[in-house]
Amino acid sequence: MDPDRQLVRLAKNGNKAAFGKLARRYRDGVLALAYDFLNDYENAQDVAQNVFMKAFKNIGDFEEKSRFSSWLFRITVNASLDARKSKIRRRKFLIKKEVYEKNGQVSAQPEWQDGIDDTLINALNKLSDHQQTAIILRYFHDKSVREIADVLDCSESTVRIHLHRAIQKLDKSLKKRK
Amino acid sequence: MKSCSEFEQLFEGYFRSDLSPAEELVLLTHLQSCVSCNKKIEKFYSIHSVLMKHKRPAAPPDRVESYYKQVDLSFGRETISHKFLLFFNRFAGKRSPVYRIAQFASLVLIGVIVGWIVFAQVEPKVVFQNNDPYQMSQPISSVDIDYIYYYLQASEMVLLEIQNSTDQSDFYLNRELAQKLLIKTFRVSEIALQLNNLRMINFLNRMELLLHEASNLNEEEIDESLDTIKMVIEEADLLREVKNLQTLMKRTKDQFGT
Numbered sequence: 001m002d003p004d005r006q007l008v009r010l011a012k013n014g015n016k017a018a019f020g021k022l023a024r025r026y027r028d029g030v031l032a033l034a035y036d037f038l039n040d041y042e043n044a045q046d047v048a049q050n051v052f053m054k055a056f057k058n059i060g061d062f063e064e065k066s067r068f069s070s071w072l073f074r075i076t077v078n079a080s081l082d083a084r085k086s087k088i089r090r091r092k093f094l095i096k097k098e099v100y101e102k103n104g105q106v107s108a109q110p111e112w113q114d115g116i117d118d119t120l121i122n123a124l125n126k127l128s129d130h131q132q133t134a135i136i137l138r139y140f141h142d143k144s145v146r147e148i149a150d151v152l153d154c155s156e157s158t159v160r161i162h163l164h165r166a167i168q169k170l171d172k173s174l175k176k177r178k
Numbered sequence: 179m180k181s182c183s184e185f186e187q188l189f190e191g192y193f194r195s196d197l198s199p200a201e202e203l204v205l206l207t208h209l210q211s212c213v214s215c216n217k218k219i220e221k222f223y224s225i226h227s228v229l230m231k232h233k234r235p236a237a238p239p240d241r242v243e244s245y246y247k248q249v250d251l252s253f254g255r256e257t258i259s260h261k262f263l264l265f266f267n268r269f270a271g272k273r274s275p276v277y278r279i280a281q282f283a284s285l286v287l288i289g290v291i292v293g294w295i296v297f298a299q300v301e302p303k304v305v306f307q308n309n310d311p312y313q314m315s316q317p318i319s320s321v322d323i324d325y326i327y328y329y330l331q332a333s334e335m336v337l338l339e340i341q342n343s344t345d346q347s348d349f350y351l352n353r354e355l356a357q358k359l360l361i362k363t364f365r366v367s368e369i370a371l372q373l374n375n376l377r378m379i380n381f382l383n384r385m386e387l388l389l390h391e392a393s394n395l396n397e398e399e400i401d402e403s404l405d406t407i408k409m410v411i412e413e414a415d416l417l418r419e420v421k422n423l424q425t426l427m428k429r430t431k432d433q434f435g436t
């Protein structure tokens with residue numbers, strides 16, 4: 001049974017504090033998961049904050065067929081993948097970005113960190129979205145195959161196939177580097 | 179009989195001790211006779227152990243702090259009355275007389291305690307009221323002032339960006355900028371509240387609504403939502419207001435000598 005059921009029910013009735021408790025329970029996991037996709041904590045923080053706002057807004061849509069955490073993680077995965085896509089698109093707007101920074105960017109840190117020198121991360125980024133999600137949840141978040149199936153909205157055997165294919169691909173791209 | 183590729187899909191579970199005894203037995207028996215699967219499981223194990231060893235770098239402490247703060251700000255901290263509500267809820271749905279009595283007793287208890295909390299803690303709060311809403315009251319620190327100042331500049335840029343956007347290609351940039359600025363809006367609102375600057379608070383409320391709308395733009399109804407947002411910017415004359423606030427802020431900033 002879902003350990004969060006009670007809080008979820010309260011949150012569905014609009015109880016902000018109950019949702020706040022859920023948010024505190026999962027804030028570390030959500031931030032870490034967003035980081036695993038984006039490899040940058042500034043963006044991960046933005047994504048994670050949006051995830052909780054979105055989740056609270058849409059908690060009425062959560063049908064309680066899976067655990068709350070799986071539902072929340074699904075939102076996180078989608079938001080992280082979206083953020084990554086717009087990050088790629090953003091490169092095309094470099095000129096606009098410069099204007100933005102000249103106009104007073106609040107943070108002094110570089111907004112997007114490019115070229116992270118990590119062979120494993122690079123290899124992971126070559127996987128399909130589903131394969132990468134399966135690996136990240138299984139290995140970096142210690143989720144069960146069942147939970148990953150809930151996050152990806154697919155069967156357990158599909159998750160096993162994703163994991164296996166992913167590891168084959170990782171083997172190939174890591175070997176190329178050597 | 180399973181094929182080799184079906185056995186391969188058991189490797190992951192095998193190293194995780196996640197297989198049923200039957201599955202494990204079948205796999206081990208197969209491995210005794212299949213050279214190709216033996217090679218594959220070795221390869222598999224090398225990647226598996228690389229992944230198991232992977233550690234993500236820790237988040238910078240100041241980032242974690244600001245992140246926690248934002249989440250708390252969005253949903254509020256846990257309160258005592260909330261704890262009682264949870265406790266009470268545990269009995270909801272159970273219909274036996276014992277639970278009924280417990281329910282009633284806890285209700286009375288909650289009544290007494292909540293009453294005490296409410297009445298014992300009500301003290302008139304003295305808030306410094308600024309008579310002229312167009313005048314800044316004393317700022318908290320120069321860092322806060324800088325933050326507001328930069329925020330206003332970024333707002334202007336985002337507002338212009340939205341107003342000048344015409345097609346789909348601007349869509350992602352706008353949404354992303356709006357999302358980023360929305361998060362910063364919460365922090366600025368906090369400072370504005372402390373400053374008791376009504377004009378700023380007014381502006382920030384409008385920005386929050388607008389940015390929220392812009393953050394949730396979706397591709398299908400983009401044209402329509404963009405038009406609405408543009409209309410709001412125009413009607414509330416937000417671009418002029420942001421300019422005015424910048425001038426006011428600049429003055430405070432100079433007074434503060436930053």
Ligand SMILES: [Zn+2]
Pocket residue numbers: 181182185208212213214215216
């Ligand atoms: Zn075989």
